[in-house]
Amino acid sequence: MSSLEIRNLHVAIGEKPIVKGLSLTINPGEVHAIMGPNGTGKSTLAKAIAGHPDYTITQGDVLLGGKSILEQEPDERARAGIFLAFQYPSEIPGVSIANFLRAAVQARMGEGEELDATAYYKRLYQKMDLLKIDRKFTSRSVNEGFSGGEKKRCEILQMAMLEPRFALMDETDSGLDIDALRIVAEGVNTLRGPGLGVMLITHYQRLLEHIVPDFVHVMYDGRIVKSGDKSLALELESRGYDWVKQELAVA
Amino acid sequence: MKTPTDLETEPAVDVAENPALGIDQAAGDFSYDVSYAYDAGVGLNENTVRYISSVKKEAPWILDFRLNALKTFLAKPLPTHWATRDLENVEFDKIRYYLSQGQKPKRTWDEVPDDIKKTFERLGVPEQERKFLAGVEAQFDSEAAYSNIKDIVAKQGVIFLNSTAALREHPEIFRKFFGKVIPTGDNKFSALNSAVFSGGSFIYVPKGVKVAQPLQAYFRINAENFGQFERTLIIADEGSEVTYMEGCTAPKFSTSTLHSAVVELVALKGAKIQYITVQNWAPNVFNLVTKRGVAHEDAEIKWIDCNIGSRLTMKYPGVVLKGRRARGEVISIALANDGQHQDTGAKMIHAADETTSTIISKSISVGQGRATYRGQVHMGKHLKNCKNNTECDALLINTNSRTDTYPAITVRGDTHAVQHEASVSKVNEEQIFYMQQRGLTEAQAMSLAVNGFVNDLVRQFPMEYSVELKRLIDLEMEGSVG
Numbered sequence: 148m149s150s151l152e153i154r155n156l157h158v159a160i161g162e163k164p165i166v167k168g169l170s171l172t173i174n175p176g177e178v179h180a181i182m183g184p185n186g187t188g189k190s191t192l193a194k195a196i197a198g199h200p201d202y203t204i205t206q207g208d209v210l211l212g213g214k215s216i217l218e219q220e221p222d223e224r225a226r227a228g229i230f231l232a233f234q235y236p237s238e239i240p241g242v243s244i245a246n247f248l249r250a251a252v253q254a255r256m257g258e259g260e261e262l263d264a265t266a267y268y269k270r271l272y273q274k275m276d277l278l279k280i281d282r283k284f285t286s287r288s289v290n291e292g293f294s295g296g297e298k299k300r301c302e303i304l305q306m307a308m309l310e311p312r313f314a315l316m317d318e319t320d321s322g323l324d325i326d327a328l329r330i331v332a333e334g335v336n337t338l339r340g341p342g343l344g345v346m347l348i349t350h351y352q353r354l355l356e357h358i359v360p361d362f363v364h365v366m367y368d369g370r371i372v373k374s375g376d377k378s379l380a381l382e383l384e385s386r387g388y389d390w391v392k393q394e395l396a397v398a
Numbered sequence: 399m400k401t402p403t404d405l406e407t408e409p410a411v412d413v414a415e416n417p418a419l420g421i422d423q424a425a426g427d428f429s430y431d432v433s434y435a436y437d438a439g440v441g442l443n444e445n446t447v448r449y450i451s452s453v454k455k456e457a458p459w460i461l462d463f464r465l466n467a468l469k470t471f472l473a474k475p476l477p478t479h480w481a482t483r484d485l486e487n488v489e490f491d492k493i494r495y496y497l498s499q500g501q502k503p504k505r506t507w508d509e510v511p512d513d514i515k516k517t518f519e520r521l522g523v524p525e526q527e528r529k530f531l532a533g534v535e536a537q538f539d540s541e542a543a544y545s546n547i548k549d550i551v552a553k554q555g556v557i558f559l560n561s562t563a564a565l566r567e568h569p570e571i572f573r574k575f576f577g578k579v580i581p582t583g584d585n586k587f588s589a590l591n592s593a594v595f596s597g598g599s600f601i602y603v604p605k606g607v608k609v610a611q612p613l614q615a616y617f618r619i620n621a622e623n624f625g626q627f628e629r630t631l632i633i634a635d636e637g638s639e640v641t642y643m644e645g646c647t648a649p650k651f652s653t654s655t656l657h658s659a660v661v662e663l664v665a666l667k668g669a670k671i672q673y674i675t676v677q678n679w680a681p682n683v684f685n686l687v688t689k690r691g692v693a694h695e696d697a698e699i700k701w702i703d704c705n706i707g708s709r710l711t712m713k714y715p716g717v718v719l720k721g722r723r724a725r726g727e728v729i730s731i732a733l734a735n736d737g738q739h740q741d742t743g744a745k746m747i748h749a750a751d752e753t754t755s756t757i758i759s760k761s762i763s764v765g766q767g768r769a770t771y772r773g774q775v776h777m778g779k780h781l782k783n784c785k786n787n788t789e790c791d792a793l794l795i796n797t798n799s800r801t802d803t804y805p806a807i808t809v810r811g812d813t814h815a816v817q818h819e820a821s822v823s824k825v826n827e828e829q830i831f832y833m834q835q836r837g838l839t840e841a842q843a844m845s846l847a848v849n850g851f852v853n854d855l856v857r858q859f860p861m862e863y864s865v866e867l868k869r870l871i872d873l874e875m876e877g878s879v880g
Contacts, residue, residue, distance in 0.1 A: 197835050200827065221834040222843075230835075237832035241850030250846055251836040288850070305836060 167369035228312030303334030332357030426647035467592030564600030598628030663691030695721030716745030734767030
């Protein structure tokens with residue numbers, strides 16, 4: 148089976164180690180929630196897997212379907228099926244969502260293969276209907292002047308269109324309002340299925356009231372320190388992250 | 399014709415499948431070994447000018463005009479006190495000033511000599527003509543090889559000829575307006591053009607006639623060490639409307655090539671002229687062009703000027719707003735790649751009350767490329783209620799790219815309104831990573847960012863041109879990512 152396998156991963160920003168030996172395997176169809184206090188390396192983990200140039204992998208490996216992706220450019224990893232839903236997605240002035248997605252879909256086709264525009268728009272509109280997104284939305288420039296909720300909607304739509312094998316959802320931001328939270332939750336629940344593995348990074352338990360994870364991992368100081376099922380999230384909510392820190396200190 | 403704004407609302411139109419307009423420099427980088435029947439030789443003196451004039455069998459007044467212009471050209475210094483010193487590298491005595499196979503253009507492609515026909519076929523010109531043009535003028539080095547106008551347009555009294563033929567066939571109209579908008583002594587290069595001009599378009603649109611489809615000229619340089627000096631004159635009579643488009647390419651030679659055109663537009667009362675240029679020169683071309691129009695009462699002149707390629711381009715399309723309520727507009731897009739300098743901009747001379755002008759300039763500097771905006775807006779003290787709006791935006795792709803803005807705005811009188819906005823932005827690493835994360839290569843991501851930057855302007859182009867421009871940007875960006 149093709150899984151996303153993170154093996155003893157160490158990631159540094161400049162000289163500073165952030166992720167310090169993290170291992171995790173995500174199989175298709177599974178939703179893994181990664182929780183943890185701020186500054187513990189959750190976003191770093193996601194960006195490093197996606198290949199952000201500012202993050203250096205100093206040790207360990209990331210395998211997709213048994214093959215290391217670390218030598219691949221970010222766009223190769225994306226085309227291989229890794230999707231990163233950004234915490235702060237960039238604006239691309241003058242490029243409409245429809246044209247942006249079209250370029251992304253075209254980029255996945257073979258050399259000399261031409262995208263069928265009619266089929267593309269048909270599929271786009273299907274996905275928009277599925278996610279209850281207004282048709283007018285895709286003529287707007289990507290993320291330009293978007294509210295927090297609109298940015299999330301844009302990310303979810305891209306994910307729906309690009310049909311990744313693994314989605315890394317970086318939702319760590321505490322600034323997610325109820326609206327944005329709902330959009331992300333509904334989107335993930337709609338797209339959830341046997342072909343999609345999800346790594347859901349979240350700071351708060353409240354997102355997990357809407358997306359029920361198969362596994363919950365607690366990340367602290369660059370490592371996973373505790374894993375369990377959805378009840379772990381509830382336990383965290385009632386006892387706080389200090390509980391994990393204390394347990395660690397005792398161990 | 400579909401406008402580009404239809405793209406979003408009519409998804410069934412696949413823009414990517416539209417034909418190229420032949421201004422792709424990569425596709426244009428070829429030349430044929432043509433034997434020229436007429437060759438003025440290398441270098442410039444009185445004999446060169448006399449030779450050109452005699453080959454064309456010109457009237458004596460034209461020869462006099464040329465000889466006077468030659469004197470002006472030789473007397474004028476290069477404008478290096480304000481312009482780049484790279485101008486000093488133009489070797490005027492090593493250039494060939496006139497090359498042709500004959501002076502009479504053919505009316506059908508079948509009659510065009512083989513190599514020349516093949517050239518234009520490779521550039522896709524005959525195909526575009528069938529698809530969406532009202533008339534085509536295809537110039538190969540010094541003279542038009544092909545010239546045709548659709549019957550339906552000709553029957554309305556529209557004249558569309560090359561300048562050589564127009565001087566012979568319509569001297570009365572030509573002479574009345576020729577050299578009046580841009581006098582010989584305007585600058586050193588307008589003087590040079592006036593001495594050795596050959597080819598270019600002459601258009602006359604009679605009163606009230608609205609030409610529905612664009613007229614197109616295609617300028618092709620084939621020979622090495624050559625100078626192309628076309629001369630275009632467009633007269634839109636009262637209440638008429640016309641759109642003219644020009645595309646230009648040249649093969650990539652190791653030595654420099656000179657393109658120095660003069661374009662004069664006259665929009666009489668209530669007339670509208672839209673002049674669209676998309677040029678994609680090889681990186682050895684000095685492109686030094688003077689373009690200006692006069693807009694009479696209630697008339698409108700709009701320049702859309704896209705400059706890609708060349709070693710150095712200096713071009714500032716202008717409008718003299720001569721009649722009351724005349725309108726002028728310049729939309730300029732320039733892309734300066736490594737080793738290139740795009741010195742472009744606009745001039746708006748307000749010479750009557752209630753005249754309005756708009757300048758929108760967008761430049762992109764890639765690698766060591768340099769983009770310069772130069773603008774001139776002038777409003778006199780005796781005038782009332784003139785308006786200008788200038789916006790110039792620059793996009794830098796790399797940290798070592800360069801952009802400069804030199805706006806010169808002179809406003810006298812107290813009832814005018816002038817607005818100037820400028821911005822510089824950079825494509826940042828996060829943007830590129832974001833796009834790469836969606837599967838686009840680095841080059842595709844940069845190209846998309848650049849296309850987005852100019853998108854609001856490109857939307858105003860006829861669709862064929864907007865598609866072509868997008869493709870040209872893609873090609874430029876592909877080559878610029880290491």
